[in-house]
Amino acid sequence: MRPARALIDLEALRHNYRLAREISGAKALAVIKADAYGHGATRCAQALAAEADGFAVACIEEALELRYAGIRQPILLLEGFFEESELSLIDQHQLWCVVRDAWQVEAIERARLGRPLRVWLKVDSGMHRVGLHPAEYRDAHARLLASGKVDRVVLMSHFSRADEPDSPRSAEQLALFNEARGDLQAEVSLRNSPAILGWPGLFKDQQASDWVRPGIMLYGATPFEQDQEQAARLRPVMTLESKIISVRELPAGEPVGYGARFVAERPTRVGVVAMGYADGYPRHAETGTPVMVDGHASRLIGRVSMDMLTVDLTDLPGAGLGSRVELWGRNVSASAVAYGCGSIPYQLFCNVKRVPRLYSGA
Numbered sequence: 078m079r080p081a082r083a084l085i086d087l088e089a090l091r092h093n094y095r096l097a098r099e100i101s102g103a104k105a106l107a108v109i110k111a112d113a114y115g116h117g118a119t120r121c122a123q124a125l126a127a128e129a130d131g132f133a134v135a136c137i138e139e140a141l142e143l144r145y146a147g148i149r150q151p152i153l154l155l156e157g158f159f160e161e162s163e164l165s166l167i168d169q170h171q172l173w174c175v176v177r178d179a180w181q182v183e184a185i186e187r188a189r190l191g192r193p194l195r196v197w198l199k200v201d202s203g204m205h206r207v208g209l210h211p212a213e214y215r216d217a218h219a220r221l222l223a224s225g226k227v228d229r230v231v232l233m234s235h236f237s238r239a240d241e242p243d244s245p246r247s248a249e250q251l252a253l254f255n256e257a258r259g260d261l262q263a264e265v266s267l268r269n270s271p272a273i274l275g276w277p278g279l280f281k282d283q284q285a286s287d288w289v290r291p292g293i294m295l296y297g298a299t300p301f302e303q304d305q306e307q308a309a310r311l312r313p314v315m316t317l318e319s320k321i322i323s324v325r326e327l328p329a330g331e332p333v334g335y336g337a338r339f340v341a342e343r344p345t346r347v348g349v350v351a352m353g354y355a356d357g358y359p360r361h362a363e364t365g366t367p368v369m370v371d372g373h374a375s376r377l378i379g380r381v382s383m384d385m386l387t388v389d390l391t392d393l394p395g396a397g398l399g400s401r402v403e404l405w406g407r408n409v410s411a412s413a414v415a416y417g418c419g420s421i422p423y424q425l426f427c428n429v430k431r432v433p434r435l436y437s438g439a
C-alpha cells in the first residue's frame with residue numbers, strides 16, 4: 078500500500094479547543110467548515126461533542142452531514158442560507174443561522190417555521206465582504222425580533238486583519254461594530270483565531286455570554302507569520318507523512334526532477350517520497366522547505382510532482398528505503414511550509430486529499 082497518510086490527533090484538537098476557551102474566557106463555536114479544514118468534520122465534531130458549546134460550518138450541506146452523523150449540538154451556518162427554500166430544513170434540523178444581507182431578513186419575515194429561529198446578525202464593520210451596513214443594523218435587528226420568527230439574535234462581525242499585530246484595523250472595526258450596535262443588549266461574537274490569540278486587550282470588556290469562533294487554531298496552526306506567544310501553546314492536529322520509496326546517488330552537476338529545478342552541487346543522495354501535489358502538498362514549495370526524515374531535519378529538493386517529491390538524504394546516512402518522512406505535523410510546522418511558498422496553513426489543510434486519514438485520541 079502507498080504509505081502516504083494524514084494522522085489526526087483528536088486529543089490535540091480538544092487541547093486547542095480548551096485553549097480557545099481559556100484565552101478568550103468566552104463560549105466557543107468550533108469552526109469545522111470545509112470538512113474541518115481537511116481534518117474530517119464528523120470525526121472532529123464527535124471528538125468535541127462532549128464539551129463544545131456548538132459548531133460552525135459554511136452551509137447547510139455541511140450541517141446536514143453532521144446532523145445525519147448524530148451531532149445534536151448547536152450548528153451555526155456561517156453564511157446563512159443561499160436560497161430561501163433552505164429555511165424549512167434549517168427549521169427542521171434546528172440550525173442556527175447567520176443573517177448577512179437584507180434579503181435574508183425579508184425571507185425570514187415571510188417564512189413559515191415550526192419553531193423560532195436563532196439568528197446571528199452580521200454587520201459589515203470593515204471587511205466589506207458580507208454583513209449588513211452599519212446604518213441598517215439596528216433596524217434589521219428590530220425587524221427580526223418583531224417578525225415573531227426569531228427567539229434570539231446574536232450580534233456578530235468578522236475581522237479582516239487580526240493576523241497583523243501592528244494593524245490598527247481590528248480596533249477600528251471594533252469601534253464601528255460598537256457604533257452600529259448602539260444600545261442593543263445581546264450576546265456578541267466577533268473573534269476568529271487571530272483575534273482570540275493576538276488581541277486579548279481589545280476584548281477586556283466582553284461578557285461571559287460572548288462567543289468566539291476559533292477555526293485554524295483548533296487544528297494547531299498559527300494564523301500569524303511571526304512567532305506569537307499564545308500560538309506557541311497550540312498542538313498540531315494533523316501530521317502529513319509518507320515514506321522513502323526509492324533512493325539514488327547523484328554526482329555533482331546532475332539535476333533532479335521536472336525542469337531540473339535542483340542541480341546537485343556535491344555528490345547527493347536523493348530520497349524519493351510518496352507524496353505529491355495530488356495529495357495536497359503545495360507544488361510551489363521550494364528547495365529548502367523543511368521536512369523530517371526518521372526524526373532528523375532535512376529539506377525538499379527539486380520540484381514537487383503529482384505523486385512524488387524528493388528530499389536530501391546526503392547528511393542522513395542512516396536514512397533509506399522505508400524511512401518515515403514528515404511533511405508537516407508535530408515537528409515540521411505546517412505554517413512554516415505554507416508561508417514559505419506564499420500560501421497559508423488554512424489552504425494546505427483544506428487541500429489534503431487522496432491520503433487516508435488515521436485518527437487517534439477519539
Ligand SMILES: *Cc1c(COP(=O)(O)O)cnc(C)c1O
Nearest residue numbers: 108155235269270290291292293
Ligand atoms: C472561517 C470563519 C471563522 C474561523 O476563522 P479562523 O481564522 O480559522 O479562526 C470565524 N468566523 C467566520 C465568519 C468564518 O467564516
